[in-house]
Amino acid sequence: MIFRQLFDPTSSTYTYLLGDSGEAVLIDSVYEQVPRDLALLGELNLRLLASLDTHVHADHVTGAWRLHQRCGSSMAVAEAAGAALADRPLRHGDRIQFGSRHLTVRATPGHTNGCLTYVLDDESMAFTGDSLLIRGCGRTDFQGGSPQQLFASVREQILTLPDACLLYPAHDYRGITVTSVAEERRFNPRLGGDVDEGDFAGHMNNLNLPHPKLMAVAVPANLRCGQPEGGEGEVPPDAQAWAPLTLRFSGVWEIEPMTLLEHADQVQIVDVREAPEFIDRLGHLPGARLVPLSQLKDRLDDFDRDRPVVAVCRSGVRSAQASVLLAKAGFTQVANLAGGMLRWKAEALPVAQDVA
DSSP states (O other), X not given: OEEEEEEETTTTEEEEEEEETTEEEEESOOGGGHHHHHHHHHHTTOEEEEEEOSSOOSSSOXXXXXXXXXXXXXXXXXXXXXXXXXXXXXXXXXXXXXXXEEEXXXXXXXXXXXXXXXXXXXXXXXXXXXXXXXXBOOOOSSTTOOHHHHHHHIIIIITTSOTTOEEEESBOSSOOOOEXXXXXXXXXXXXXXXXXXXXXXXXXXXXOOOOOTTHHHHHHHHTTTTOOTTOGGGOOOSSOTTSOOEEOTTSOEEEOHHHHHXXXXXXXXXXXXXXXXXXXXTOBOTTOEEOOHHHXXXXXXXXXXXXXXXXXXXXSHHHHHHHHHHHHTTOSSEEEETTHHHHHHHTTOOOBOOOO
């Protein structure tokens, strides 16, 4: 089984990818991170079957609808949440299949009235959303939350899993990635040890926390499974518009050699190799400008920021670094030549060998 834990630094949200036999599910996707998730799915050759949300989030917008538009994946959330566009409303005991594996749905309300925990088939891991955080839990003061309900949910549905079961939350604000049933049963200051329902309710009813900053935007959007308020016509682009590009999981946009050849008259090509390499047996792209990577930062003004820039090197490694540098410097249309000059030459595309 393939398992990846992904992170959104803006909302401190963890997104989880589980895959098997070419099929995958995503748990707690983030709208702005959909291009990243699509890149990873593509690189791992996985077909997304469903986006699963543990609850209606108040601090970020789910990527479920955006992923549905791109992949045709189902949008799954608790039936109790009442999300209007969910095409797979989930109840306690439901199974979500991917490849030869499955997740079992456990209803764990209390943080909100529609919280779910997803448990892997062998009970080796569970995804708890905000019902149980690492040494903590989600608040209970809005969206139908209830400390009594959350106490029962965690004690009866999560902490009854095997001691060694790894627990993965929807958030952690300290950078901690995972815990276990045994740890939380013993060390969770709100829900572990000898804490009873009265202790827990007394604590939760006196947190006096401000509402999440994005709550007024996030909750209505998530009740639409992340669909923009204006409807289907407002999907943000997942790629740069000037040419067909591929976003790698590393965050670098790549352009295929033949695509670059077709768009060569529209772009600025920067070759970031050293001068002797520019005229070696591989040659260089016609019209390319030689700017070694070590000099690029000091020569950014050599390029028009309103036109696309394609970075090139021998194999695509140095030019990927150049692409990142250009993007950080404010260039918004940047791509790396996939495979560099080695791939360009292998595809028998035109080269030049004149001195720069």
